[in-house]
Amino acid sequence: QGTGWFDGGGNIAIGGHSWMPDLTPGIFVNLHTVKHGDEVVVNVNGEERRYSVSNVTSVSMYDLSVLYPVDGEQITLITCDAGSFDPSSNFYGRRIIVTAQRVA
Numbered sequence: 001q002g003t004g005w006f007d008g009g010g011n012i013a014i015g016g017h018s019w020m021p022d023l024t025p026g027i028f029v030n031l032h033t034v035k036h037g038d039e040v041v042v043n044v045n046g047e048e049r050r051y052s053v054s055n056v057t058s059v060s061m062y063d064l065s066v067l068y069p070v071d072g073e074q075i076t077l078i079t080c081d082a083g084s085f086d087p088s089s090n091f092y093g094r095r096i097i098v099t100a101q102r103v104a
Helices: none
Strands: 010-015 039-044 047-060 073-080 094-102
Touching (some): 039 073
Antiparallel strands (some): 039 047
């Protein structure tokens, strides 16, 4: 709620699992390997949208600033940081955040 969406501009947040509860890989299992300058391609109603990665970071799961509005069109990809998993509480304390700006 409150984030952007395609064709409306702003900060478009897309979340996905790194690992599923049954320990199978999730859609963002390799998100931590993305690098600055990598290309992200999103299909929106049959049209390819291209974005260039500008930042990859890990933040506290309580840090909501990654969802704040931005000028222009940006996608923010979010998943659990597997390195922050605490098996005693079954809890991920951090999130991997990839931000990318639209280029085409």
